[in-house]
Amino acid sequence: MGRAPCCSKVGLHRGPWTVKEDKLLIQHIKAHGEGHWKSMPKRAGLLRCGKSCRLRWMNYLRPDIKRGNVTPDEEDLIVRLHALLGNRWSLIAGRLPGRTDNEIKNYWNSHLSKRVNDNNHQRNRNNRGVKGPKKRNIVRADMVRSFTNKQKQEMTNEKGETKLTKIKVHQPKPTRVSAVARNHICNSLPWGPCVNTSNNNILEEQLPQQLPPYPSSGLTARSSASDIEGVLVLDEDLINVSGECHCYDHHQETTSSREILIPTREENNSMLQKIFEDFEELLGAKDSVQMETFVNSLLI
DNA sequence: AATGTTCGCAACCGCAGACGC
């Protein structure tokens, strides 16, 4: 399946997992827990690479995985979250308990992308008040794969360039939040006593003294780098400063040397409110979404 | 019934960030 295996994987099993292999993997993880994927296959008596074991566990064997068809509600949420987050499947999966990123990605590619594209075409058509978009040669990648050589030949011009337009979604690359950062965010939210004490010149200059009040609670709080970082998982375009973040957590100072994400002053004032409004609109929230719930939902 | 085509999904890959030494 796929490309040739690297030499280090020669001799290892590939392809679909057998019942026996599944059983071995489940038994081992039940006894020793997750992690240490590299050495796990050997310890579990499996002739698989660690990556394969992790994938099998995460996408198929984990006990909390929800089986069965995607419900209309889940589907609706996937569409809305995709509009908000793009192809950040792990983030989307994080909002859908029991669903894996791979499952959502597959579901999107096979069920939703075409439908959403069609809807967009329809919307454009209505907006323009004309007959509709000019038909383009859009062909799914897997459809191209099944073409005969003759068909492929017919679809290329005299220069050998393809006449097909492959569907591609361009999204900014995802920004990860490390476990350390997540802990800091979780411990410091909502808007807790997490205070920046480093790079003061920059931070004091750029951080607002107060963020807009939560719409629901009316709370206000001093901002911190960690707070902002949690929110900015959504939009790396606002990243513009590196530095160090000190968090006072349970009366213990912890220091995290990592990139700190600081928006400009103007952005800062309206950023959270704007994202929140987008979120509310995209989710079509009939019941008003609580700001705190929203902020927490952004944390991985 | 045989053959070709399309679709859905599990599994693979490379890449890059996190982490430990």
Added chain:
DNA sequence: CGCGTCTGCGGTTGCGAACAT
């Protein structure tokens, strides 16, 4: 601080089932 390893992510591929001709 640099380097090697581990881990997680998103894109891609191959296989088999379902469907069409």
